[in-house]
Amino acid sequence: MEQKGATPAGRGFWSHFFSRGFWIVLFGAVFVFVGYRLVFPHTARSGAPSSADIRAELGIPVAVYRVEEGRWDLWKTFYGQVQSATTQQVSAFVREFITDVAVQVGDHVKAGDVLVELSRELEGTHLSALTADYQDAVKEYERKRSLHAAGGISKQEVEKAYVAMQQKKSQLNDVNTRLSRTVVRSKLTGVVVERNAEVGEIAESGRLLLKVADLANLEVDVALAPADTIRVRPGVPARVHIQGLTFPGAVKRIDPGADAVTGMYTCVVALQPGANFLPGMFVEVELQVDSRNGVISVPYEVLRREGDSTVVFVISGDSVFRRAVTLCDGQDGIVEVRSKLFSGDVLVKEGLNSVYDGVKVWIRGTSDDVVPTSAGSGKTK
Numbered sequence: 001m002e003q004k005g006a007t008p009a010g011r012g013f014w015s016h017f018f019s020r021g022f023w024i025v026l027f028g029a030v031f032v033f034v035g036y037r038l039v040f041p042h043t044a045r046s047g048a049p050s051s052a053d054i055r056a057e058l059g060i061p062v063a064v065y066r067v068e069e070g071r072w073d074l075w076k077t078f079y080g081q082v083q084s085a086t087t088q089q090v091s092a093f094v095r096e097f098i099t100d101v102a103v104q105v106g107d108h109v110k111a112g113d114v115l116v117e118l119s120r121e122l123e124g125t126h127l128s129a130l131t132a133d134y135q136d137a138v139k140e141y142e143r144k145r146s147l148h149a150a151g152g153i154s155k156q157e158v159e160k161a162y163v164a165m166q167q168k169k170s171q172l173n174d175v176n177t178r179l180s181r182t183v184v185r186s187k188l189t190g191v192v193v194e195r196n197a198e199v200g201e202i203a204e205s206g207r208l209l210l211k212v213a214d215l216a217n218l219e220v221d222v223a224l225a226p227a228d229t230i231r232v233r234p235g236v237p238a239r240v241h242i243q244g245l246t247f248p249g250a251v252k253r254i255d256p257g258a259d260a261v262t263g264m265y266t267c268v269v270a271l272q273p274g275a276n277f278l279p280g281m282f283v284e285v286e287l288q289v290d291s292r293n294g295v296i297s298v299p300y301e302v303l304r305r306e307g308d309s310t311v312v313f314v315i316s317g318d319s320v321f322r323r324a325v326t327l328c329d330g331q332d333g334i335v336e337v338r339s340k341l342f343s344g345d346v347l348v349k350e351g352l353n354s355v356y357d358g359v360k361v362w363i364r365g366t367s368d369d370v371v372p373t374s375a376g377s378g379k380t381k
Contacts, residue, residue: 059318059360063350065302069343072295072336074329075239075286080222080269082281084213088188090115092203094178097121101197101209106278109186109212116197116209118182127179130172137165178205190214193279213279218271219252222285223264229254231289238269239286240277247275251287290329296337300330302347312341313348313355315363320348322357 096118103115120127141161147153194211203209220240224232238249252270259266269285271277303325304311310327313320328336348355355361 059362060351060354061364062315062320062348062352062355062361064315064363065299065347065349067296067298067341067343067345067347069294069296072290072292072297073288074290074331074336076228076289078222078224078228078267078285078287080220080267080283080285082271082277082279082283083219083221084190084193084215084279085217085219085270086188086190086214087193087279088186088190088212089208090184090186090210090212092116092118092184092205092207092209093181094118094203095205096182096203098197098199098201098203098209101195101199103192103195103210105192105195107192108190109192110189111186113186114183115186115192115212116184116203118184118203120179120182127172127175130168130175134165134168134172137161137168141165184209186212188212188214189216191278215278216273218275218277218279220249220269220271220283220285222267222269222287223259223262224254224267225264226258228289229265229267232267232287237288240269240271240275241284241286242277242281245276247277248272249275249285296341296343297334298337298341298347299333299349300335302349302352303327303335304352313352313357315346315348315361318362319358319360320355 098116099119100117101115102113102117103109109115141158141164144153144158144161148155148158190213192210193213195209196207197203197209220238232251232254234251234253236251238251240247240249249269249271252268255266255268258264267287269287277283298312302312304313309324311322311324314323323340325337325341326339328338330336348361351361
């Protein structure tokens with residue numbers, strides 16, 4: 001009975017505590033905790049500042065690039081074919097059988113070397129007939145001249161016989177000249193680049209038998225689009241590449257007429273002596289399409305694309321500010337900037353995706369990194 005009597009008293013105590021004292025203690029503890037966090041934010045949990053706290057105080061770590069004016073040499077790549085500026089078209093001067101072809105494609109020859117020999121069979125037969133005709137014409141002329149001297153014929157008859165004799169003589173001389181050309185020689189020192197002759201074939205007069213190219217005077221024919229002809233002119237430097245080797249050259253001329261099918265213009269690049277090329281080779285050609293001083297250029301790493309704009313982030317003091325820029329031609333990881341950048345500007349290069357307009361930054365790295373003290377000041381590696 002006494003325990004039962006104590007139970008209501010206990011319930012009264014706890015009920016009284018939860019209704020007043022408990023809540024006072026609880027609210028007091030919460031107040032103290034919140035106050036502590038507000039006064040000592042860095043040491044509230046572990047006694048050490050968090051990475052977010054460090055970033056808020058020091059800023060976002062970045063590496064930088066300093067803008068400087070410099071020389072801008074822009075090269076553009078094309079493709080072309082090697083040609084010889086001087087070639088010999090070796091043709092037949094007489095209709096004869098080919099008895100010997102002394103060279104193959106790729107053979108080196110000297111001026112005066114025998115290239116092709118022809119028979120004298122067909123023209124020889126013609127020569128015999130013309131010789132007989134000429135001898136008859138001479139006899140006829142002498143006969144009529146004697147008759148004229150005796151008063152038997154007119155002077156006109158003698159003159160007519162003389163003309164006929166001279167015609168036969170001219171024909172005979174032509175055949176002798178052609179027969180003297182049955183041995184065909186090279187006029188150049190160079191290399192055989194084309195052969196269209198085989199032993200036993202009939203070489204018609206004027207038929208192309210061989211082509212010899214002078215290797216000391218080589219050129220490259222490059223096809224240019226109309227827009228490229230504006231930036232390429234005679235004297236522009238060129239670099240010709242083949243199999244890992246590079247040879248210097250220069251633009252010699254641009255042919256004025258465009259190709260009727262492709263609409264392209266032929267740019268002729270002259271190679272310097274000693275270039276190890278053969279006519280017909282296909283090569284890669286770089287032409288210098290622009291060369292200026294005082295140009296602002298930057299690496300692509302400092303650029304960020306935002307919608308239709310390209311922007312950079314310029315460091316001023318300990319903050320960065322967004323700046324839109326206008327780009328031009330680029331090469332080898334570098335691009336020309338035509339507006340909104342100035343020599344001495346310091347740009348974010350690493351950490352670019354983490355920064356935004358007005359954010360605080362700090363320069364990480366060695367003592368050679370940029371340490372800006374004012375807008376556009378500092379130095380780079």
